[in-house]
Every structure is written in structure tokens, then in C-alpha cells.
Amino acid sequence: MSVDVRQRARVPAWLLALAFTTFAFATDDYVIAGVLPAISADLGVSEAAGGQLVTVFSLAFALGAPVASVVTATWPRRGLITGALTLFVASNWAAAFAGSYAVLMGLRVLAALAAAAVVPAAYAIATSMAPEGRQGRYLALVMGGLTGSLMLGVPIGTWVGGAFGWPATFGVGGLLGLAALIATRLTLPEPPPGEAMPMGRRLAPLARPRVLVGLLGIVAIVLGSMMLMTYLAPFLRDLAGAGPAELGWIFAMAGLAGLVGGQLGGRAADRWGADRALMAGIAGFTAVMAAFTACWFLRPMALLSLLPLLMVWAAVSWWIPPPAQTRLLAMAGSAAPQALALNSSAVYVGVSGGGALGGLVLDAHGSGWLPAAAAVAELTALALFWTAGRLRA
Template identity: 80%
Template sequence: MSIDVRARARLPAWLLALVFTTFTFATDDYVVAGVLPALSADLEVSEAAGGQLVTAFSLAFALGAPVASVVSATWSRRGLLTWALALFIVANGAAALTTSYAVLMGLRVLAALAAAAVVPAAYALVASLAPDECRGRYLALVMGGMTGSLMLGVPIGTWVGGAFGWQATFVLGGLLGLAALVAIRATLPEPPAVAAMPVRERLAPLVRPQVLLGLLGVVGIVLGSMMLMTYLAPYLRDLAGAGPAELGWVFALAGLAGLAGGQLGGWAADWWGADRALIAGIAGFAAVMGLFAACWALRPVPLPALLPLLLVWAAVSWWIPPPAQTRLLALAGPAGPQALALNSSAVYVGVSGGGAVGGLVLQSHGSGWLPPAAAVVELAALGLFWAAGRRRPPP
């Protein structure tokens, strides 16, 4: 009996390979934020324009993921992941060699399309290969690759970029992709083929107003958070004089705080209910943004003095998504699985929107206006969830 328990406790190698793969893609997306000043200077573009590299990656993923999940539903999983990871490796290797902003933008789109093919397939693989009693835990681990990237991948990429130049961060992305490819090929079994879900079924939740409003709420939540995350390097440079070395530590500690915040947000959604947890998280986020605005008036502020506030910001930013997803499930009712399938696209629309809107704020008003603008967006997202609840038909 004890042997069986220990066997179940061990995580399968294919699951660890998928976790590492999602970690790789999230690192590749967010690491641009850590090397933004140097990258923008070398390419002779503004930091707002440099931030659009995050926008391009995230928007390409958001648009590509639903299409890829439908088109490739009956393809070999191992074959799909192999070719997509190969494209990702090539795109990152070429990005390290280019000196053209336009070419780099195109290569970021290619890398994002590779990620868009892999991530939905990874979730489908977990659903088909995991034992019933482990499915939820396994899915959470694969989704946790994003938080892990902020805690480990982005800091390492930032340090590498600071030491060897921003091009080295893309070399690192390509090496991570190569390691993921080797792990996938070595461990991943081929699950039984399944019939593709009709496009009409996959898009059916969008015709329900409450689900559409909930998905827009998810977009707003991520957009507000990413407005500051994408431009954290210029913001902390202007507020505290922080450079690449300091940013590496900030990203590492923020990732750790975000991991804790995500767990607490999930606990709060279970114990308090999704609505109360969501309100608490967004209220906390808005309060932190207000404190950042107050700090701006006192600049320069030493980075160690800002660190507690940065950790709280990271924690509340990751607190919010679990209750938001729980609320979306409730709004969708029987269409919950389809709504969650579109949730990942909504997240990346928010990431791309954060880069775009944050870039406009940075360009027109300066980095000091990023926290107040982010707070307004988060409160608007809460309003969307409130409106969605009012549109939900009675049971």
C-alpha cells in the first residue's frame, strides 16, 4: 500500500517536460521587460516601441492559440510539439543575430505562433494522460510554468542580458527551447487520437453576454497588471535609479511573491467565494498603485525601501486570476470548459494590451503615470465582472 502511495506521489517525466515547456515560453515572452532599455537603445527605438515586442508576442499567441487548437486537434501530439519547438528555437536564434527592429518584431511573432501551437496541446495532453484523481493538480503544475518563469526564468534572462548584452537573452530562450524539445522527445508518449471539436462548439460561449463580459474582465485584469510589468525597467530606473542587476533580484523576489499570492487567491476563492476574493484582490491592487503614485512624488526613492511595496504588488497581481477564473466558470455554467479554453487567449490579449496601452502612457505622459492608469484599468475589469453577474440568467 505504501509503495503504491509513493508511486502516485512521483510526478511522471512527461509532466515535468510539459511544465518546463510552458516555463520556457513564458520566460521568452516576459524577459524582454528586463532588457528593455538596452534593447531599445541598440535598435534606436523608444522604450515604448521596444515594449511592443511583448505586445506582438502576446497578441500573436492570443490570436493563434484558438486557431491552432482547432486545426491541430487530430495531429500527432509529439509531431506538433517537435516542429513547433523547432520553429521556436530558430526564431530565437535569429533574434539574437538581427539588428533590425522590424525583423525582430517578425521573429517574435514566429516564436509566439510556436507557443500558441504548443500550450493548448500541452493542456490537452495533461487532460488525456493524467489519472482522474491527479488531473487538477497536473493542470495546475503546467499552468504554474508562467509563475515559475517570473521567479526564475526572467531574472536569469535579465542577468544574462545585463552581463552579455540583450542578444544573449534570446540565445538563452533558444537553449531553453532546445532543452524542452529534448525532454519532450525523450518522455512524452503519444496519446490516442481524438476527434476535433467543431469550431461552432468551441466558439459557442462567446454568444452569451455574461461570458463575453467575463472574458473581457480577464483581459482587463491582465492588461492592468502588465502595464507596469512590461515597463518595470524604465519605471524603476526613473523612480529608484535601478539597473539590470537590481532588476534581476526584483523579478526573482516578485515571482516568489506572485507564487504565494496565486495560492492565497485560490484559497480565498474557495473559502470566501470568488466575488469577495476578486474584490479584495483588485482593491489591494488599486491601493498599491496609489502608494506607487505617492512614491513618485518623493523620487528618487531607494530600491530597498520600494521592495516591500513591489512584493505586495506582485502578490496581489497573482492573487486576482484564480478567483477571476472561478467567477468565469460560474458565469459560463455548462459551457465552462469552452470558456476556460478561451481564457488563455484572453490572458494573452491582456498581456499584449498591457504592452500597447502602457506604451502609449509611457510615450505621452512618462513612466510615473503607469500605476494610476493600471489601477483604473483593474477597477474597470471589476466593473465588467459586476456587469456580467447582472446579465447572468437565473438558474
């Protein structure tokens, strides 16, 4: 193997640091699901209200990311990431001492805005500094921090919260942010500043009806998945008596299943076509939600007997996004780069919507209705993509 080939195959340290940074942000968002009952009980709010901590983080990210990517496009990257990660660390450590729900909610907004400033910059750095022909791989590695958070970050945060209380979970979130700050400062070179894209040009795909409807389909897909994910702790507690210790290893195994499902969904989109792969994923998701609903009438269930269903649920949940995004980009045509940027915001709108609507279902009907509501959301997504495909470009 030549020296040039070895250098191309080696993953640069700065790229790993960016992947760890997205891992820290995603862990901080999703880990609420593992400690939700404890936070709600300690702060004297309902579990549905506690779930809005996920909603507000995701909504602040969704609204802040496109604005931050425009406003900070010409800022020095290292300075931007350093400042935002400092804010992220401070807001997490302050959350560990939050004595009220309102204060904790405000601190979640600050953490989300910090993430919104960094994540678009991380994606831009990965693509601009990648060697020729490796942009996709570099971007995939940075985005892999999202799946990795479910496999490792959320289980660790859940276990810590179960053993030492939910404030310790935010302490761990701050430590992850501090580690990301140190890693990026030590390894990340200063890439050339980007060129600011006017907000009107960045939002141009929204003027295309089929792209707009496709983005709404992305929102519905994520919303359906997160309705159950956000409230998985009360659902499994009510269905099988699961506690924080059990939730930790369930999140770890679900993260692994999701990683496999995402890879299979991407390959299915390439081999079968995006439409067929999307239909297969949503059909599988709906079947699993029907099975969970049936289990509700047989409760209490043994947690081990639910494990196969939980793994299939995680796999099909992550199977769906690759063909959905492939379909969206095909519909966007020449506006594909801008549509891809808006896709990140659509994902977090879905996350926030899942927390909000799931909370309403939980409050009004109990956790047993969450799977049925999630299935309706996924079927709505399928209808939206079907509609988008029949609209004019």
C-alpha cells in the first residue's frame, strides 16, 4: 500500500472530534427519555410536561439551525465551536442544579441553541475539508454521532440517572461537551470561512410544493418515531414494570438495531428504489405498533418477551429515513443542496412534535395509546410522500 493510499484511508483526528461533538449533542437531547419519570417526580410536573423538555430542545434547534448557519457562515469556525460548546457545557451543569421546571426549560433552550450553531458548521467543515471523492464518507461519520448516542450515550446517561439521580445525567452531558470542546480545540484546523447564503435562497425549496410536502413527510416520519421514543420510560414501566436499569440496556440494544436498520434502509433504497423501500419501512413500523397495542391488553408483560419487538421497532424506525431523504432529494432536483439543509430542521421539528403530541396522548389517554398514535403519524407520512410525488416540480 502506497503512502498516499494509507493517508487517504486514515481518519483524521479532527473528523473524529466532530463526530464526538454531534454524539454529545444528540445524547443531551435524547437522554431525557431515560430519566423522564425521575425529573417529573422531582420537579412536581406530569410526565407529559416533562417530555416537553425534549420538545423545546428540538424546536429551538429546528428554528435556530438555519438562522445560525446563515448568520455565522463567515465566522471563524474554531471560535464559533469553542464559544457554542462553552455555552453548552455551562447550560448542562447549571441544569444539574435547576430547582424548577421553568429554569430547566430555559437551560434546555440555551443548550439547543449552542447545538444549532455547531452542527451545521460541523457538516460544512466535514464536506469542505474532505479529500476528493470522500465527502460522503466524512459527512456520514459526523452524522454517525446521532446513532451512536442511542447505542452508548443515552444508556450511560440513563444508568447514571438511575444510580445518582437525574441531575447527574446533566453533569455527564456537561462532561461530554467539555470533552468535545477539548478535542476540537486540539485537533481542528481553521478551515476557510464559508460564503454566506442569503436566507431567501436557503429557503427557496419551500416555494416548490412537492418539496414542501416532502419536508412535511419527513416531519411526520420523525414525529411518529419520537412519540414513542420520548415516552418509552412510562410506556415500558406501565407495560412491563421496567425501571432505569432496564431502560439503559434497552436503549443500547435499540441503538445497535437502529444502526443496522439504517444501513439496510439505505441499501434497500438503492436496490428497490426509494418508494418501495419507504413503503416497506412504514409497513413494518405500523405492524410493530399494532403488536405493541395488542400487548397492552395482555399486560403485565415480561420485559424479555418484548425485546424482539423493541429491536424491530428500532430497526424499522431508522430504516425509514434514508429512503425518505433519497425521495426528497430526487423531488428537489436542482434545489437538492438547499433541501438537504432544510431536512435537518424538518427532523428536529418532528422530534419536537413527537414530544408535544405524545405528551397530549399520554395526558389524555395514557401511555398505551402511544403506539397507535405513532402508527397514524407514519401512515400520514406515507400519504404525504404519495401526494408530493404527484405534484408538479
